[in-house]
Amino acid sequence: MEQETRLSESPSAVPGTVRPGGRTAKVRRAVLDATEDALAEAAFHTLNPDRIAAAAGVGKTTVYRRWGSPAGLVADLLRDMAEQSLPAADTGSLAGDLRANAELVLRTLTDPRMGAVFQAVIAAAACDEECARTLNGFYRTRLAEWAPVAARAAARGELPPDTDALELLRAVSAPLYYRFAVTREELTAADAERAVTAALAAAAAGAFAPRPAAGPGVD
Amino acid sequence: MEQETRLSESPSAVPGTVRPGGRTAKVRRAVLDATEDALAEAAFHTLNPDRIAAAAGVGKTTVYRRWGSPAGLVADLLRDMAEQSLPAADTGSLAGDLRANAELVLRTLTDPRMGAVFQAVIAAAACDEECARTLNGFYRTRLAEWAPVAARAAARGELPPDTDALELLRAVSAPLYYRFAVTREELTAADAERAVTAALAAAAAGAFAPRPAAGPGVD
Numbered sequence: 001m002e003q004e005t006r007l008s009e010s011p012s013a014v015p016g017t018v019r020p021g022g023r024t025a026k027v028r029r030a031v032l033d034a035t036e037d038a039l040a041e042a043a044f045h046t047l048n049p050d051r052i053a054a055a056a057g058v059g060k061t062t063v064y065r066r067w068g069s070p071a072g073l074v075a076d077l078l079r080d081m082a083e084q085s086l087p088a089a090d091t092g093s094l095a096g097d098l099r100a101n102a103e104l105v106l107r108t109l110t111d112p113r114m115g116a117v118f119q120a121v122i123a124a125a126a127c128d129e130e131c132a133r134t135l136n137g138f139y140r141t142r143l144a145e146w147a148p149v150a151a152r153a154a155a156r157g158e159l160p161p162d163t164d165a166l167e168l169l170r171a172v173s174a175p176l177y178y179r180f181a182v183t184r185e186e187l188t189a190a191d192a193e194r195a196v197t198a199a200l201a202a203a204a205a206g207a208f209a210p211r212p213a214a215g216p217g218v219d
Numbered sequence: 220m221e222q223e224t225r226l227s228e229s230p231s232a233v234p235g236t237v238r239p240g241g242r243t244a245k246v247r248r249a250v251l252d253a254t255e256d257a258l259a260e261a262a263f264h265t266l267n268p269d270r271i272a273a274a275a276g277v278g279k280t281t282v283y284r285r286w287g288s289p290a291g292l293v294a295d296l297l298r299d300m301a302e303q304s305l306p307a308a309d310t311g312s313l314a315g316d317l318r319a320n321a322e323l324v325l326r327t328l329t330d331p332r333m334g335a336v337f338q339a340v341i342a343a344a345a346c347d348e349e350c351a352r353t354l355n356g357f358y359r360t361r362l363a364e365w366a367p368v369a370a371r372a373a374a375r376g377e378l379p380p381d382t383d384a385l386e387l388l389r390a391v392s393a394p395l396y397y398r399f400a401v402t403r404e405e406l407t408a409a410d411a412e413r414a415v416t417a418a419l420a421a422a423a424a425g426a427f428a429p430r431p432a433a434g435p436g437v438d
Contacts, residue, residue: 122341123263126342127264133403174393175389178392181341182396184344198421198426204420207416
């Protein structure tokens with residue numbers, strides 16, 4: 001337990017930033033940063049709570065009591081990632097907004113650090129039910145943040161009014177994640193552009209209405 | 220090494236089926252079946268070559284010498300799965316063929332045993348480069364098997380002639396795998412139908428031409 005005081009004594013602690021509730025938040029920040037560092041370096045199954053505690057300057061007891069296991073660390077990292085949102089794009093056109101979304105996904109997945117972290121959390125979700133539920137929650141949060149893009153487009157007459165916003169957004173992300181996490185193919189700007197073009201065409205044809213309409217003359 | 224003779228002595232060996240090269244093939248079959256059984260029951264990181272050897276009735280030495288590691292077992296299972304192909308559908312229409320493809324993906328991913336195996340191999344690919352390369356090869360094989368569907372549709376005038384067959388097929392699978400492996404959402408027949416409808420609309424709009432065309436009036 002004496003180790004638990006190490007964080008606030010460490011030279012990296014900024015004086016004056018500890019307020020009521022602040023210590024718990026700082027411990028969490030340090031542990032989740034160390035977890036993300038570890039996942040950026042190596043796969044989920046190598047995640048070691050003892051090493052996370054050491055890297056975070058936090059007592060092992062704290063890490064085991066609060067996070068319990070490697071899966072508990074990944075799940076809380078995902079909850080934290082969901083909380084750190086970027087506002088959705090508002091470029092004035094549906095195509096522009098979806099392109100911004102596709103480019104954000106592309107940048108994240110092709111970034112060496114974040115790409116490794118996403119491979120790791122997807123693997124963790126495949127191994128552990130709590131991670132699967134929190135990964136699901138992470139994407140539900142992200143999709144909900146971007147849903148206004150579809151509502152604004154429908155209001156401008158750019159989308160059939162009964163378009164399911166979440167299906168439209170899933171259609172933009174799916175081809176990129178499919179290459180990244182499943183078929184393990186290279187991911188390029190052309191893939192992001194194709195995902196947007198395909199999603200726009202499908203939306204215009206009514207494919208994302210609550211009950212899918214038939215395709216436009218290719219059936 | 221004496222354990223390596225156990226397989227051909229076991230009561231499950233069918234007399235008369237051992238031919239030149241047959242014993243190696245039988246050992247491989249027993250080991251890969253045991254690997255698939257293990258992945259259907261538990262996650263990749265719990266895969267234990269000793270237990271695989273015992274379940275397959277094969278000497279540990281053989282398993283370690285030939286497959287080397289859990290990742291080596293998964294990689295060879297993936298090569299074996301790629302070899303066991305089902306012929307692509309030929310229903311007479313592009314919509315029918317793509318629907319058959321989407322239903323095959325849906326059946327596979329929602330099957331309790333095969334769903335668990337696919338979660339495990341996707342996790343293995345996230346942890347190990349050899350598994351990532353063989354998973355990539357598995358999907359390249361599957362996509363190539365189904366590519367004639369697009370060629371036949373183009374010949375019937377159902378597709379723009381410059382449609383990239385593999386992009387069309389990826390567009391059918393991607394939304395299903397995205398829910399299954401990434402967002403961890405439920406996967407239903409409506410998702411398969413929507414994936415087909417969206418892919419057909421995108422193809423008709425030229426989204427899968429080598430250089431994506433602009434969307435149809437929603438840009």
